[in-house]
Amino acid sequence: MGTASSMLTQYDIEEVQEHCNNLFSQQEIVSLYQRFCQLDRNAKGFISSDEFLSVPEFAMNPLSQRLLKMVDGINFKDFVAFLSAFSAKATSYHKIELIFKVYDSDRNGKVSFKDILEVLKDLSGPFMSDEQREQVLSQVLKEAGYSKESSLTLDDFIKVLGQSELKMDVEIPVD
Structure with missing residues (x-):
């Protein structure tokens, strides 16, 4: 090219x-x-x-x-x-794979409680305390069948997020 x-x-x-x-x-x-x-x-x-x-x-x-x-x-x-x-044509798998890569900052193929907590901190900023973030995340993981000690793989992410409809579509303007 x-x-x-x-x-x-x-x-x-x-x-x-x-x-x-x-x-x-x-x-x-x-x-x-x-x-x-x-x-x-x-x-x-x-x-x-x-x-x-x-x-x-x-x-x-x-x-x-x-x-x-x-x-x-x-x-x-x-x-x-x-x-x-x-892309609007992308599958849920493709979208979840990207989200997983955002969370897996050390590229070890697993997302830990700490990894998710860091993203949650980036997203919530000063609007939540560290303690509030930990409580919310612990509860969400518990409801999904995981604990603080769990490390989520891409398959786990698919299991958890695959049920939700992900809206990550961007329209590409064409001249």
């Missing part, structure tokens, strides 16, 4: 489409490529943390630091694959 400043060929579009399990149309991929090129200010072929943080919605997200660990230095193909979890 060369540098970010080059144009996408039909082959590139089809390759990216296949890489993201055909969750985006060819038009959407072209639109995403244009957005990618806008973010990749120095036309390096990847997007840095600073470039991601230039998007106000991203910078204001309470989970932005966790997300940055996942996307810093991402190329276009992986950028589209990352965003595919937000």
Whole structure:
């Protein structure tokens, strides 16, 4: 695919489409490529943390630091694959897999009580005390059949979240 400043060929579009399990149309991929090129200010072929943080919605997200660990230095193909979890066509499994990766910051394939507590702290900020967060989380885990000592795998996450309808859809504007 060369540098970010080059144009996408039909082959590139089809390759990216296949890489993201055909969750985006060819038009959407072209639109995403244009957005990618806008973010990749120095036309390096990847997007840095600073470039991601230039998007106000991203910078204001309470989970932005966790997300940055996942996307810093991402190329276009992986950028589209990352965003595919937000496609209306993405399965619940695909969406839960992304959520799991956000929680699993140390990338050990398991999410501990501490991992979930850190995300809850990021999300609730000063509106809850550490004690309140621990109580809420302990209760939620207990109701789901887990304890503070449990480490949740992706399969556990699917078991817990698979029952809920996840709304993580983002519409890609197409010119």
